Amino acid sequence: MSDNVLTVEFVTPEARIFSGKAKMVSARTLEGDLGVLPGHTPLLGVLVDGKVVIKAVDGADQEFEVHGGFLSVANNRVSILGEAGAQ
Amino acid sequence: MGAQLRIYRRRIRSVKSTKKITRAMELISASRIVKAQQRVAASTPYANELTRAVSAVATFSNTNHPLTTESENPKRAAVLIITADRGMAGAYSTNAIKEAEGLIVTLKERGLQVLTYVVGRKAVNYYKFRNRAVRNSWTGFSDKPTYANAKEISTELIAAFLKDAAVDVDGVDELHIVFTEFKSMVTQIALNKRMLPLEVVEAEGPAPAGLLPMYEFEPNAGEVLNALLPRYIESRVYNALLQSAASEHAARRRAMKSATDNADELIKSLTRLANAARQAEITQEISEIVGGADALASANAGSE
Numbered sequence: 001m002s003d004n005v006l007t008v009e010f011v012t013p014e015a016r017i018f019s020g021k022a023k024m025v026s027a028r029t030l031e032g033d034l035g036v037l038p039g040h041t042p043l044l045g046v047l048v049d050g051k052v053v054i055k056a057v058d059g060a061d062q063e064f065e066v067h068g069g070f071l072s073v074a075n076n077r078v079s080i081l082g083e084a085g086a087q
Numbered sequence: 088m089g090a091q092l093r094i095y096r097r098r099i100r101s102v103k104s105t106k107k108i109t110r111a112m113e114l115i116s117a118s119r120i121v122k123a124q125q126r127v128a129a130s131t132p133y134a135n136e137l138t139r140a141v142s143a144v145a146t147f148s149n150t151n152h153p154l155t156t157e158s159e160n161p162k163r164a165a166v167l168i169i170t171a172d173r174g175m176a177g178a179y180s181t182n183a184i185k186e187a188e189g190l191i192v193t194l195k196e197r198g199l200q201v202l203t204y205v206v207g208r209k210a211v212n213y214y215k216f217r218n219r220a221v222r223n224s225w226t227g228f229s230d231k232p233t234y235a236n237a238k239e240i241s242t243e244l245i246a247a248f249l250k251d252a253a254v255d256v257d258g259v260d261e262l263h264i265v266f267t268e269f270k271s272m273v274t275q276i277a278l279n280k281r282m283l284p285l286e287v288v289e290a291e292g293p294a295p296a297g298l299l300p301m302y303e304f305e306p307n308a309g310e311v312l313n314a315l316l317p318r319y320i321e322s323r324v325y326n327a328l329l330q331s332a333a334s335e336h337a338a339r340r341r342a343m344k345s346a347t348d349n350a351d352e353l354i355k356s357l358t359r360l361a362n363a364a365r366q367a368e369i370t371q372e373i374s375e376i377v378g379g380a381d382a383l384a385s386a387n388a389g390s391e
Contacts, residue, residue: 011133013234013325014126029305044140045305046314070315072140074302079136083234083318 004038008054010064010080017064017085024055025078027071034071042074052080062087089368095361099354106350109343112175116340119230120272123333127269130329134322141319143302144312152309153249154316155285161260162252163200165222165244166191167282167324169266169331170207172229177342179267179275179335180209186277187265194263202259204244206328222247230332237325244324245317248283266327267334273341275334282323285316 008025010018026035029045036043047069054062069082145155168187170180187210191201202222205211207229214221223243228236250258262283268276304311 009132009136011136013130013133013237013322015129016132030310031306034305042302043305044143044302044311046311070137070140070311070318072136072143072302074143079139081133081136081140081318083238 005057006036006038006076006078008078008080010052010054010082010085012069012082012085017082017087018054018062021057022054022078023057025052025071025080027052027066027080029071036071036073036078038076040073040076043072045071047071047080047082052082052085089364092361092364092368095357095364099357099361102350102353102357106347106354109346109350113340113343113347116336116343120333120336120340123231123329123336124269127326127329127333130322130325134326137315137319137322141315144304144308144315152312152316154245154283154320157284158252158260160253161197161199163202163259164194164261164263165202165204165247165259166194166279167204167240167244167262167264168206168210169264169327170205170210170213170229171335172208172226174209175342176335176339179338180207180213182277183265183267183331184210184213186279190263190265190279194261199261202247204240206240228328230335232325232328232332234321234325237328238321241317241321241324244283245320264324264327266331267338269330269333269337272337275337280327282320285319 005021005023006025008018008020008022009016024035024037026033027045028034028048028050030048031045034045047066049067050065052064052066054064056062064082065086066080066082067084069080069085072079072081166187168183170183174180187203191203194201203214203220204222205214205224206226208226211221211224211226225236225240244262247257247259248262252258252260261281263279264282265277265279268278270276
């Protein structure tokens with residue numbers, strides 16, 4: 001947990017959409033927009049249809065459409081489970 | 088050419104063209120097994136993450152969810168049978184149906200009423216031919232199921248499960264699924280599993296290092312569980328469909344391989360018979376000629 005990066009996995013039942021390191025992840029949950037930075041407290045949230053933005057370590061932003069799903073954060077590991085997703 | 092020989096040649100030709108077809112089907116199935124396995128592999132990360140999430144919620148909340156609650160007095164059970172849409176796959180569909188029949192007998196012995204849900208034209212025909220009721224059926228995707236198919240099936244099954252079986256004739260207390268597990272290229276086993284009520288089992292393999300972290304839930308544990316559990320069922324149904332599809336291709340490949348081998352055998356023995364017939368024809372012609380020459384010679388000798 002000493003390194004300040006997030007390990008992000010974005011998976012759907014049919015494919016793995018994104019896998020890699022990131023500085024920040026933002027997504028929209030039932031309660032509103034949510035940003036995850038390294039060191040975030042463990043969290044399990046329900047996502048609503050919308051955009052997921054992954055700020056990769058090299059600076060490039062990657063936007064994905066997500067169609068229902070979950071976000072789980074623990075020990076700087078973020079997993080996004082979408083029912084359907086696209087870049 | 089004699090009649091006998093002509094018939095043999097015709098049969099050889101027809102077996103040869105059958106062999107071409109079975110050989111082609113064998114090769115097609117072989118390539119589809121690989122694709123089906125890749126699809127199973129592609130769905131694994133999602134299933135693993137989902138299982139982690141479900142066990143996290145289940146560990147840290149004592150929320151009772153309808154999908155995990157056992158009925159004290161179960162009345163009705165649903166059985167989902169997954170078979171193939173097409174034949175030519177050896178005993179693949181038959182095995183799944185047999186397994187289901189066994190399960191239905193055990194359920195009935197427990198005093199439960201059984202509602203059947205079927206996937207695949209083979210099971211549909213089996214039940215239709217025997218005039219047995221089927222609650223619902225899905226066909227047309229057995230060799231290449233998508234997540235949308237799994238979702239459609241699960242939605243209906245979960246809806247049936249959530250109805251109160253005591254008052255509603257559509258409601259069920261248990262859900263079992265019969266599918267064919269793809270163990271390897273040569274082994275596929277038809278088996279049944281209870282899907283609902285859910286027992287959340289920790290993912291196989293070594294337990295994750297340390298304890299699971301204390302999660303915060305957004306909006307709250309109950310809501311998260313409400314959203315998670317149906318997805319969990321869907322992913323399990325999807326996995327069952329994918330494994331069945333891979334098994335179907337493997338079974339078809341094996342059936343077609345033995346058909347091709349049998350055609351080879353048949354061609355071999357027919358060729359032998361045809362050769363013998365041809366030789367017999369030649370021998371007969373020679374003896375006719377010799378006999379004719381002999382008769383002529385003796386007739387000429389008598390006149391001189």
